[in-house]
Amino acid sequence: MVPVVEMKNIAHVYVTDREASLAVEGIDMQVRKGEFISLVGPSGCGKTTILSVIAGLLKPSRGEVLVHGKPVNGPTSEVGYMLQQDYLFPWRTIMENAMIGLELTGRLTPDSRGRIENLLQEMGLGNSGTLYPAQLSGGMRQRVALVRTLATDPALLLLDEPFSALDYQTKLQLEDLIVQTLKERGKTAILVTHDLSEAVAMSDKVVLLNRNPGRIHRMFVIPDHIRQAQPFHARNQPGFNELFQEIWQEMQMTTREGVD
Numbered sequence: 001m002v003p004v005v006e007m008k009n010i011a012h013v014y015v016t017d018r019e020a021s022l023a024v025e026g027i028d029m030q031v032r033k034g035e036f037i038s039l040v041g042p043s044g045c046g047k048t049t050i051l052s053v054i055a056g057l058l059k060p061s062r063g064e065v066l067v068h069g070k071p072v073n074g075p076t077s078e079v080g081y082m083l084q085q086d087y088l089f090p091w092r093t094i095m096e097n098a099m100i101g102l103e104l105t106g107r108l109t110p111d112s113r114g115r116i117e118n119l120l121q122e123m124g125l126g127n128s129g130t131l132y133p134a135q136l137s138g139g140m141r142q143r144v145a146l147v148r149t150l151a152t153d154p155a156l157l158l159l160d161e162p163f164s165a166l167d168y169q170t171k172l173q174l175e176d177l178i179v180q181t182l183k184e185r186g187k188t189a190i191l192v193t194h195d196l197s198e199a200v201a202m203s204d205k206v207v208l209l210n211r212n213p214g215r216i217h218r219m220f221v222i223p224d225h226i227r228q229a230q231p232f233h234a235r236n237q238p239g240f241n242e243l244f245q246e247i248w249q250e251m252q253m254t255t256r257e258g259v260d
């Protein structure tokens, strides 16, 4: 089967008026249908750059990205992007915020509207449709952002640190909700996180990057029994801590290399 994402020898140079800096280099990666992959690594190693390239928001200086076997030439509705900040419009209700993607792509129908209502219900937001973002907690707002991302039914979700502004309890609840929602729908996902335990608990594979320039250092395949447990319970599975330690130590080493 054709991979959902295929990155072939991607490199990107950011050019400013003062300098040109090589952000990532030699990125080769394949993500298969239904896989949940995390990108981890020190700040500045190019995680967001990689997501922007896959989303078609940034044209890489070198290499090629294919989504479902087709070259990426700009944003498409096949790919949904969810960020740390929810970017909800304060003057629109929750329902109106959730509908915006469908509205912009001219696909708002009674059917698709019904789908959003179901999604809001599933996310525990059934009674919040007429409220405004300012009336919601941080965790609720991120759930609205998830509904908005899922509303256009993208096959691939790119999640850039979606939990980092949330308190710990809310973050754990959302981890479970996201994994369950995406698995049920057979979605493919790439998560960027600075939280190693979150990466191990949620993912099928963890890709560790090093920096200056950002390259793939190593890929860790998460054992089945950890993968299959819900993120909250994955943390209590035998072998979880050992795997966490292993990736942690590897990351410490790459960070030190980057500084020297």
Ligand code: ADP
Pocket: 014, 015, 016, 021, 023, 041, 042, 043, 044, 045, 046, 047, 048, 049, 050
């Ligand atoms: P991460 O998400 O892993 O923290 P980024 O992808 O944001 O890393 O950044 C990778 C590198 O590229 C960093 O050194 C960063 O300073 C640089 N960079 C990111 N965006 C820009 C930009 N718009 N212009 C210039 N340099 C950038």
Ligand code: MG
Pocket: 047, 048, 049
């Ligand atoms: Mg980033």
